[in-house]
Amino acid sequence: MQERNISSNNFEQCQKCSLCETVCPVMKNNPDYAGPKRSGPDGERYRLKNGIFFDDSLKYCLNCKRCEVACPSGVRIADLIQQARIDFSHKAPKLRDIMLASTDQMGPVAGAFAPIVNFTLGLSPVKGVLDFALGIDHRRTLPKYSSETFVHWFKKNAASKQASFRKQVSYFHGCYANYNYPQLGKDFVAVMNAFGFGVQLLENERCCGVAKIANGMIPAATRDAHANMEAFRKSVAQGLDIVTVSTTCTMTLMEEYPELLKVDNSDVKDHISLVEQFLYKAIASGAVKPVWKEGWKARAAYHCPCHQERLGLGIFTVELLKMIPGMQLTELDSNCCGIAGTYGFKKENFKVSQMIGKALFDDIAAAAPEFVACECETCKWQIEMSTGVPVKNPVSILAEALDLEKTSELNRA
Ligand code: SF4
Ligand code: SF4
Incomplete structure (x- = not known):
């Protein structure tokens, strides 16, 4: 019998209520998937007896964790499924999966030729080839790359000013802000500086590893996790908390490292915050004060990403956005966007x-907002491609709505 290594092996708490099945987006749409109860706690009983009971259909699970949010018994259903895939699925990742998951390796190469890469990846014949040769669906809009990384911009334009701030934080920018959309990192720095926080980069930040976990590249994801934890420990030892902008990176750093990669984060976990949570607490406690632009108005709809729901952090974003005087906010019903990182790219x-x-x-079409507010970059890709409605990270919304100069003056005083 194969030895299993499940730190929260709590499937015996399952009371067979089937609530998890009612919320699983895959079970509703893919008849080949047995669903969370049978793939999770039920299947685990068999798998513990003999790995021969591992079922390849577990690959259909999005790891959205909606089942875990619904479970009244606190069973870590998605973790059971992902752990079973790690333990028993010994298929080597395909070239496509390695390319999609290796954001740290693909980003610098694609960024060096960004105009050509972006143009080429938008051409129908090229998309057809990627579909045929690699299995990346030709209907998918591929994310664009930036010629300049966020880190390069930061070192050139912002790093020297940061030491002048009394309060400091470390910023986990993630791959998306670094390679695809540096404006998000720039907005983060502008907002944090306006509230009186200097921003420091982490030493040798690596990809959080979420895409590598999803694509079976566990040794590479574990190496990234150890490197990030070392950087976090150095930051915390200097008295700096770590602030993030991406929901899925945050969930991976906080939950997947110990549960799936067995990388202990207990000494730094409480020092990691998503930026909306960090700023809401700072503003609500009176530690910092915003000055909003006069006359700024927007009609937005908020989509809470699945992993944000799992972390229980959506409330901070909603309350933060509601603080903006000109904001007319619709909270969309809780639904999965369906992309789940690299999952939706696959043919x-x-x-x-x-x-x-x-x-x-449909919900977004009915709300007819000017834009959708959402903290997750892959939700953004899916929503923009499927609805045509632009999606903005809440930090970028704050950067627009705040009078940055007056906020800065007030919080420097
Ligand atoms: S993680 Fe999501 S897709 Fe996987 S079983 Fe749970 S609800 Fe279904
Ligand atoms: S919701 Fe939880 S307790 Fe109910 S069947 Fe699913 S795993 Fe078991």
């Missing part, structure tokens, strides 16, 4: 991915 998943997202797309 075999594209149809189910779009079927899962349909309820959310």
Whole structure:
């Protein structure tokens, strides 16, 4: 019998209520998937007896963790499923999966030729080749790369000013802000500086590893996790908390490192915050004060990403956005967008991915906002591609709505 290594092996708490099945977006849309109860706690009983009972259909699980949010017994259903895939699925990742998951390696190469790469990846014949040769669905809009990384911009334009701030934080920027959309990192620095926080980069930040975990690249994800933890420990030892902007990176750093990669984060976990949570607490406690732009107005709809729901952090974003005087905010119903990181890029998943997202797309169409507010970059790709409505990270919304100069003066005083 294979030895299992499940730190929260709590499947015996399952009371067979089937609530998890009612919220699983894959079970509703893919008849080949047995669902959270049978793939999670039920299957685990068999797998513990003999790995021969591992079922390859577990690959259909999005790891959205909606089942865990619904479970009244606190069973870590998605973790059971992901752990079983790690332990028993010994298929080597395909070239496509390695390319999609290796954001730290692909980012610098694609960024060096960004105009050509972005143009080429938008051409139908190229998309057809990627579909045929690699299995990246030709209907998927591929993310664009930036010619200049956030880190390069920061070192050139912002690093020298940061030491002048009395309070300091470390910023985990993640791959998306660094390689695809540095404006998000710039907005983060502008907002944090306006509230009187200097921003420091972490030493040798690596990808959080979420895409590598999803694609079976566990040794590489574990190496990244150890490197990030070392950087976090150095930051915390200097008295600096770590602030993040991406929901999924945050969940991976906080939950997946100990649960799936067995990388202990207990000494730094309480020092990691998503920026919306960090700023809401700072403003609500009176530690910092915002000055809003006069006359700024927007009609937005908030989509709470699945991993944000799992972390229980959506409330901070909603309350933060509601503080903006000109903000007219609609909270969308809780629905999965269907992309789940690299899952929705794969040809075999594209149809189910779009079927899962349909309820959310319809909800957005009905709300008819100027833009959607959302903390997750892959939700952004899915929503923009499927609805045509732009998606903005709440930090970028704050950067627009705040009078940055007056906020800065007030919080420097
Ligand atoms: S993590 Fe999501 S897709 Fe996987 S079983 Fe749970 S609800 Fe279903
Ligand atoms: S919701 Fe929890 S307790 Fe109910 S069947 Fe699913 S795993 Fe078991």
